[in-house]
Amino acid sequence: MKKIRSYLPILLLVVIVGLYRTDLTVTELKARYTDASSAFMNLDGMDVHYRLEGNPADSVPLVLIHGTGSMLQTWDGWVNALRDSRRIVRLDLPGYGLTGPHPQNEASIQYYTRFMALFIERLGFKRCDVAGNSLGGNIAWHMALMGPDRVRQLILIDAAGYPFTPKSVPIGFRLAQLPLVNGLIAKLTPDALFRSSLENLYHNDGLVTDTLVQRYADLNRREGNRQAFVRRQPALDSLWLRIGQIRQPTLILWGQHDNLIPVEVAQRFHRDLPNDTLIIYPNAGHVPMEELPAQTVADYRNWSVRQPGH
Numbered sequence: 353m354k355k356i357r358s359y360l361p362i363l364l365l366v367v368i369v370g371l372y373r374t375d376l377t378v379t380e381l382k383a384r385y386t387d388a389s390s391a392f393m394n395l396d397g398m399d400v401h402y403r404l405e406g407n408p409a410d411s412v413p414l415v416l417i418h419g420t421g422s423m424l425q426t427w428d429g430w431v432n433a434l435r436d437s438r439r440i441v442r443l444d445l446p447g448y449g450l451t452g453p454h455p456q457n458e459a460s461i462q463y464y465t466r467f468m469a470l471f472i473e474r475l476g477f478k479r480c481d482v483a484g485n486s487l488g489g490n491i492a493w494h495m496a497l498m499g500p501d502r503v504r505q506l507i508l509i510d511a512a513g514y515p516f517t518p519k520s521v522p523i524g525f526r527l528a529q530l531p532l533v534n535g536l537i538a539k540l541t542p543d544a545l546f547r548s549s550l551e552n553l554y555h556n557d558g559l560v561t562d563t564l565v566q567r568y569a570d571l572n573r574r575e576g577n578r579q580a581f582v583r584r585q586p587a588l589d590s591l592w593l594r595i596g597q598i599r600q601p602t603l604i605l606w607g608q609h610d611n612l613i614p615v616e617v618a619q620r621f622h623r624d625l626p627n628d629t630l631i632i633y634p635n636a637g638h639v640p641m642e643e644l645p646a647q648t649v650a651d652y653r654n655w656s657v658r659q660p661g662h
Contacts, residue, residue, distance in 0.1 A: 509639075
């Protein structure tokens, strides 16, 4: 037994070395994850990575907002399907992707709502349609509530905002909330951690490819992102009590097998919103726009053209 104990520090060191991953620089990530449509806006102390794509004749753009731990590429399927007809804006939120963390690690919903209003204004748009997934959905409905004249249509995809109890939380999220462990998570992030988290979010594990895992792993290892992630203290504000005041036409898309934000939350949005349509997908999890891009974008199109003023 004493001999085994004597080897424990060595074994622990071997494990740490095996799981350790260095930060990746913005320069090397830009080479992998930008394209001809990528641009950067200096805003609030950050170089915000965004893409302005699609039909320039569309005067009211569709703004796409990703969720926690994600990046603008989560919307690739939607952009590919809509670029001929819609003007599309998507971005890496502060704290994520190539944008990286806010200098003071601002990450409250109130901050993100103000940030998005300023970002869209800087692009020169006075009004937009907004779609958001998870955290992005939370930001989207806050935008519609706080700036009703600036949001025409609202699309909520497995959106956060109400109090809820998850059925299952991805391991990366769980570890980041443990006080003595989260410091390690800022450095010990093997690809297997991202694969496990994605398989928790997806319903169809077969769609969790090596390429998908690598993208999530790389962009979360962008210098500063992991450290900012573990320092955040997610907080629910009380504005969910006013969701029923949102008057914009709203499309709610939800994966039946969402273990993070359960489908009961979709039913609550549907019950409280006065002008909404709800579609639940029996073969999707937390990110149906990634798992079912063709089906979700077709449902969005069919709904959108029926809305007043479109």
